[in-house]
Amino acid sequence: MAKNCHNDYKMKFSGDEEFPDLSLHNNHMAKVLTKDIYNKLRGKSTPSGFTVDDIIQTGVDNPGHPFIMTVGCVAGDEESYEVFKDLLDPIISDRHSGYKPTDKHRTDLNFENLKGGDDLDPAYVLSSRVRTGRSIKGFTLPPHNSRGERRTIEKLSIEALATLSGEFKGKYFPLNGMTDQEQDQLINDHFLFDKPVSTLLTCAGMARDWPDARGIWHNDAKTFLVWVNEEDHLRVISMQQGGNMKEVFRRFCTGLLKIEETFKKHNHGFMWNEHLGYVLTCPSNLGTGLRGGVHVKLPKLSTHAKFGEILGRLRLQKRGTGGVDTASVGGVFDISNADRLGSSEVDQVQMVVDGVKLMVAMEKKLEKSESIDDMIPAQK
């Protein structure tokens, strides 16, 4: 049974009385939401019962974040992006560099279209990784889904992953049922995801019923990994040590397409449309949902006055090596694509490959105390 929205009862109160206090807030939702928009949307709900209050709750409860401008809203199902477009379209435009409601998004998972990427210097590039998310059509999303739905998603995922073979042959570890030994191994491999503690996620209802129907699947070689029922239905990750992003991307695309085939056979393809691309829980992950990145040593470049500007022009972002909410350690940065919507998977990974190659070259120049002024790129 879908989570009840309590909405019909709330409609007895006025929009003014219900409007949230966003005076101390600094997220995309707070910048976009006006009383007019709220009044227009508060009487609506998606067929599964998700309402505008459900969409914005996480943004109301989390006024801001020290490192990043958070989105402040989530989708509860595929229809959220339609029913609440008056709120979500401006947020999407804000977050995705002016993407318009009439724009079309291109999907390209043909890894052969990637140029280069197999020659990033392993003395600098320590590891390479590409991740994305996928939502399964016909189910509501993690903020909203019932236990029955979540369990069915898990069941379908296990079936789909069990059909994989060759380099993709692997095993599923349900969070609620792994042995201590399995758990330790997954922690050592840096694969295990834990119950979300970030209030960005818990206030959006994503940790309900933990760890019911959550789990991790990975191939025997430990280079292809799928998270089930964490922040999205599926998170798909391809990774390995060293700088061969080309190989990582090949495995990523191949594995994804194989998984998609199996889901389609069961009449449960992935949520996708030609305007938003792949539909995921957080609007920041629409489009490709792809974050492709490397852990790279840039001790000199990272302290250069123009580092931020260079990253911006290359359409890349930096994070600490602990992930989104961390600072860098020892001059090693997580560098990845900033864009998700409006450019294809190949485009985005290409930007990472080209950008990182350039930055490593700059780092080498700085080591020799040479100037990098003539290497500063134009805005992509």
Next chain:
Amino acid sequence: MASTFTRMIAGRYPAALLASLGAGTVAGGLLLSDSALFAEGKRSLYPPSADFPDLRKHSNCMAAALTPAIYARLRDQVTPQNWTLDQCIQTGVDNPGHPFIKTVGAVAGDEETYEVFAELFDPIIKDRHNGYDPRTMKHPTDLDASKITNGVFDEKYVLSSRVRTGRSIRGLSLPPACSRSERREVERVVVTALAGLKGELAGRYYGLGDMTEKEQQQLIDDHFLFDKPVSPLLTCAFMARDWPDARGIWHNHEKNFLIWVNEEDHTRVISMEKGGNMKRVFERFCTGLKQVEQLIHERGWEFMWNERLGYILTCPSNLGTGLRAGVHVRLPILSKDTRFSKILENLRLQKRGTGGVDTAATGDTFDISNNDRLGKSEVELVQQLVDGVNYLIDCEKKLEKGQDIKVPFPVAQFKKY
């Protein structure tokens, strides 16, 4: 007063009336909304068995009471405000157990919860409240503090005395379920009423979002300030939504009568002072409560109460009186005696650390309070606490002199009224 709310009270009174008459179930209908068709389809795709929570590792009252059969009958029911069973039990599903206490694992979203979902809440109430049966028994309310005897403790041992309870405003949803406007209305109703208090009860309200840094520091120093809940028992029950909107603290100028607004209940009412004069603390408690009740009556509001469950609060553990009366007491010798726990048990008292419910005791000072909430009146419970603490002090004194102590006979369970 907003007319929206007046209409709502009129509409909800029959529900409360039915509840107080002990009717089996209030007529909570199936979900009424535009998406009824979709919901219907969902229900056939996902029978209750598909949604039944995995409670194998759980040890709270909800997990002990909830069976697949009960879940199947209740899953698709809603209260008149569209509150569901899944929302009631979410906190118990998300929190399998607690190291120090057996938690309840379910909350009410509104007054009707206890009726519509009686099939689950009645056994939980029985479990938690020593066999109290809401179907057959009545709860006594008695706020006549003059009946308390021997209520002034030896201050060589008792450092402070405190009584707290909660009150809910009838017609407005409870903290797990309330919308922002309902919560703001609770704040308006309560703050308006408190502004009418006079004499030693006159005081001032501090909204959590509006207070100055200086005011905030003062409230922290006074140990009055409550913070955004971090306990997952509360956050998983949706009680921290929209923080700090419409939350605040009121206290009188004397700083011995304090009200929390919109924390875990609509209101938490606290009377406290240093030293051992529990009688005076309880007198102020009763006087204050009665005056606040009078002030909200004048504006057409009332507290949630019925004769089966007493005062209706968010957590079933606080039904009845919602009362916890306690002291901080030094018992250096007795606390090391192996009979200490048994003595407490028989006196129907519990010990906590001086940091409150989730803390362990340090040193010789304990928070000792009544275990029971439902089935005995406020006067009975406070007298029980008074008698019990006097007994403990007596034991401590005996042990100081090298005399032996006795484990007392267990205090009687509630009488049937």
